[in-house]
Amino acid sequence: MDLDAVAARLDAIIETGDATLADAAPELATELLELGEAVLVRWLAAHGAVPTWRSVEGFRLLALHRQAARGEPSFNACRETCRELVYHHNLIRLEPTHADVARRIRLGAMVARHLALFVGGKLEVAGLGEFCCSSRPLHTGEGIGSETAPAARPN
Amino acid sequence: MTGKHAKVAYYPGCALEGTGHAYNRSTKAVGKALGLDLVELKNWNCCGAMEVKNIDPKLQTYLSARNLSIAGEMGFDTVMAPCNGCYHNLKKAEYDLAHDPASRRVNNELSAKAGHGAYEAGRVNTIHALDWIKEAIGEDGLKARVKNSLKGLKIANYYGCMYTRPRHIFPEKDKGPGSESTAKPHFMDDLLAAAGAENVEYPLKTACCGGAHTLSDSDTSTKLVLNLLTTAEACGADVIATECPTCHTGLEMHQMRAEKVFGRKTTVKILYFTQLLGMALGLSARKVGVHENMSESADLLRARGLGR
Numbered sequence: 001m002d003l004d005a006v007a008a009r010l011d012a013i014i015e016t017g018d019a020t021l022a023d024a025a026p027e028l029a030t031e032l033l034e035l036g037e038a039v040l041v042r043w044l045a046a047h048g049a050v051p052t053w054r055s056v057e058g059f060r061l062l063a064l065h066r067q068a069a070r071g072e073p074s075f076n077a078c079r080e081t082c083r084e085l086v087y088h089h090n091l092i093r094l095e096p097t098h099a100d101v102a103r104r105i106r107l108g109a110m111v112a113r114h115l116a117l118f119v120g121g122k123l124e125v126a127g128l129g130e131f132c133c134s135s136r137p138l139h140t141g142e143g144i145g146s147e148t149a150p151a152a153r154p155n
Numbered sequence: 156m157t158g159k160h161a162k163v164a165y166y167p168g169c170a171l172e173g174t175g176h177a178y179n180r181s182t183k184a185v186g187k188a189l190g191l192d193l194v195e196l197k198n199w200n201c202c203g204a205m206e207v208k209n210i211d212p213k214l215q216t217y218l219s220a221r222n223l224s225i226a227g228e229m230g231f232d233t234v235m236a237p238c239n240g241c242y243h244n245l246k247k248a249e250y251d252l253a254h255d256p257a258s259r260r261v262n263n264e265l266s267a268k269a270g271h272g273a274y275e276a277g278r279v280n281t282i283h284a285l286d287w288i289k290e291a292i293g294e295d296g297l298k299a300r301v302k303n304s305l306k307g308l309k310i311a312n313y314y315g316c317m318y319t320r321p322r323h324i325f326p327e328k329d330k331g332p333g334s335e336s337t338a339k340p341h342f343m344d345d346l347l348a349a350a351g352a353e354n355v356e357y358p359l360k361t362a363c364c365g366g367a368h369t370l371s372d373s374d375t376s377t378k379l380v381l382n383l384l385t386t387a388e389a390c391g392a393d394v395i396a397t398e399c400p401t402c403h404t405g406l407e408m409h410q411m412r413a414e415k416v417f418g419r420k421t422t423v424k425i426l427y428f429t430q431l432l433g434m435a436l437g438l439s440a441r442k443v444g445v446h447e448n449m450s451e452s453a454d455l456l457r458a459r460g461l462g463r
Binding site: 073076077078080081083084087088103106107110111113114117118120121124125127128129130132 | 243316317320321338339358359360361362363365366367368371372375378379382383385386389390
């Protein structure tokens with residue numbers, strides 16, 4: 001699934017009426033996670049990696065993020081976004097008949113959309129998140145503290 | 156009032172003298188209203204910001220370290236930097252000097268060349284404006300001083316990236332109850348709640364806004380910011396509170412650009428947390444620089460009886 005298709009599906013979920021969203025809450029919770037996974041799979045495939053089928057804390061999405069962030073600390077710019085997506089999935093699954101479930105699904109879709117936008121942007125401009133979230137320079141190959149390589153620490 | 160941080164060194168940084176002037180004005184006004192003394196660093200220099208860091212990170216470490224050195228020479232053990240970029244860079248310099256011999260060597264060489272003592276890691280603690288108010292006044296102290304509650308105002312708190320990332324340069328965070336969280340920061344939420352605001356559960360409080368690419372790749376930044384804005388609105392927020400001039404300007408600028416380029420209008424207002432706290436403390440909108448914002452919030456504030 002390409003990123004445009006992911007974004008289109010997320011937009012469609014966000015535009016769907018409350019009753020329709022509420023009727024399909026558990027399925028949509030699962031789909032939101034799968035859409036997030038599709039985004040990260042796209043990133044990994046574009047970098048020649050085989051996307052993992054393992055899970056972290058019970059979620060493939062988090063394992064995919066960890067895989068993508070290995071050696072690429074700027075990818076931590078979307079770490080919390082991934083965790084928020086998992087949180088919204090859990091919230092919807094735990095209380096599928098909650099009065100607020102449609103809004104929760106929409107917010108989950110907006111979180112997933114942010115992930116798609118970030119990864120899409122980073123596929124076009126690799127430096128996105130590099131300067132700020134990993135505190136690394138953009139215009140030089142010099143790693144800060146190359147003697148101790150603090151920038152290479154997992155974060 | 157805890158007595159902690161009653162008088163600290165103040166490092167406004169370049170942005171607070173330019174696009175972030177309202178943040179400078181409101182930070183000083185809030186400090187004054189709370190009885191906290193800010194002493195601006197003498198002859199401070201740029202922290203190395205984006206430009207120097209991108210070309211020569213060790214030079215950036217030196218530039219930030221020089222500011223820390225000045226704070227020490229002025230007799231302070233704490234410097235407060237309200238800008239996330241400055242705060243991050245001073246913290247990064249602290250980390251680099253503590254862990255990287257090459258950074259220490261460059262800092263020593265450049266300090267000697269410039270004719271001042273080299274900063275040594277561990278002498279001065281860098282704090283953010285959020286730490287400053289939270290630790291000096293606390294929520295209870297703030298509640299006691301509120302003259303014009305933010306009651307009814309729904310706020311999405313946006314912290315941006317450089318306040319929490321990369322985690323290893325913020326060793327004081329993630330230390331359990333009472334400390335700030337890098338995964339889900341809450342200090343701004345805590346302070347604004349104490350001032351009466353209703354914080355909404357905002358899932359993108361540290362999400363990327365594309366800030367560093369705001370000019371080189373504007374469409375990516377606009378799309379990211381538009382999602383931040385629409386999500387805040389979906390959360391029911393009237394206002395996005397910011398604590399960084401780069402975030403603030405980016406949100407304001409791309410809110411306008413989203414309407415102009417993509418035809419997507421959003422109405423959520425963007426205000427610095429210090430502006431909101433200042434108005435809760437009874438200061439006028441002008442006193443906290445609301446007129447300097449690009450985001451037009453006068454109608455909302457008038458309707459809520461704030462900043463008169």
